[in-house]
Amino acid sequence: MFSFAFRSRLRLRNHSFVSLQFVQQQFVKLLKAGIRTAPRRHFLYFCGVCSFVLSAGHLSTVALASTSYAKTAATPHHVSLLLTATLAGTKDSLEIRIDTKRPILMLYRNGSLYKRYDVALGKPATPSPVGEWKIVDKQRNWGGGFGTRWLGLNVPWGTYGIHGTNRPDLIGKYVSNGCIRMRNADVEQLYELVPVGTPVIIRGDAMKTRRALVLGNIGADVLLVQHRLQDAGYFPGKCDGRFSGKTQFWLSLYELAHHLPMDGVVGEDDYEALGLT
CATH class of the missing domain: 2.40.440.10 (L,D-transpeptidase catalytic domain-like)
Structure with a gap:
């Protein structure tokens, strides 16, 4: 599997036959030749092939890499490649x-x-x-x-x-x-x-122990309680699994509205009301 990234405005024309295997072969040639000393025309041709493959939708992700080159074709082309973009045809899930x-x-x-x-x-x-x-x-x-x-x-x-x-x-x-x-x-x-x-x-079972949740607790059970409060119309914003003052405040409002002991602690009554028993 070969990965590469580049910056190029070039587009190859009349090369609908270009395959991913061909691109890989060109990349190997560049590596063997030494990227920093490869002929400029060779590299620009390769960039054109890459651009074609990119425009054809064969690349899943592309990261830009800085390039610099001389104005004359006779001067060696200096380039840095960032090996972060993966050919979609060889990418595993x-x-x-x-x-x-x-x-x-x-x-x-x-x-x-x-x-x-x-x-x-x-x-x-x-x-x-x-x-x-x-x-x-x-x-x-x-x-x-x-x-x-x-x-x-x-x-x-x-x-x-x-x-x-x-x-x-x-x-x-x-x-x-x-x-x-x-x-x-x-x-x-x-x-x-x-x-x-x-x-x-x-x-796993985040509610296996069903501990009483109080200010300062953290964990998957706190996160689950926050999600249930949010589903009920309480606790706006991001659920983070931290029993902070914000969690205690919205829990207390939920307890008040549902006629539960308003103590800001997640106990058995709260678990039952939230459907977590």
Whole structure:
């Protein structure tokens, strides 16, 4: 699979036969020739091919890369390419799935199970965040308990991610503060397979314990309560899984309107009224 990005106003004409394979072959030639010393005409021709493929709708995403070139064709063409756009014809659909009932991470490619890894999940007091998230950050060598790779998730109420570990003996157990721990060799492999934006679905029962929710609590259960309040016409704005003063205020109004104890605490009566029993 080859990726590239470019800035070019050129358009190839009379080349309706151009295929993705042809573009890949031209890119390989450029790489072998040395991009910074490739003949200008060779590079401009390649850019024209790319422009044609782009205009034909064969590219899924394009990131602009800066280019500079001399006015004469005899001068070598200097260019920087940003390897971020993927040919749609070779792009796989990837998705990570985790079921908190068993400490296993599964990577699906195009709807089929592709890789499977043993992991460690959050302990009962600090469970892994149930919900549908995305990878928003990738880092190397955080060190310590985070191991050799970090894949950050967009969980709104805290910093959660998939990462390595310095305690591989705990893989398969429920011991973390909510993150998904992997063996370093496994997370290094996963790191190379999944790009930023990959969906991460963590399944589980967010209401398994149905704790009393009070000011300062965070978690998937708080997020669910916020969504239910919003569905009932309360709690405007973004649901973030944080039991803040705003959540307490709108909960109190809901309690008042539904003749519940107006204490700003999510208890059994509130769960029942919100349909969360």
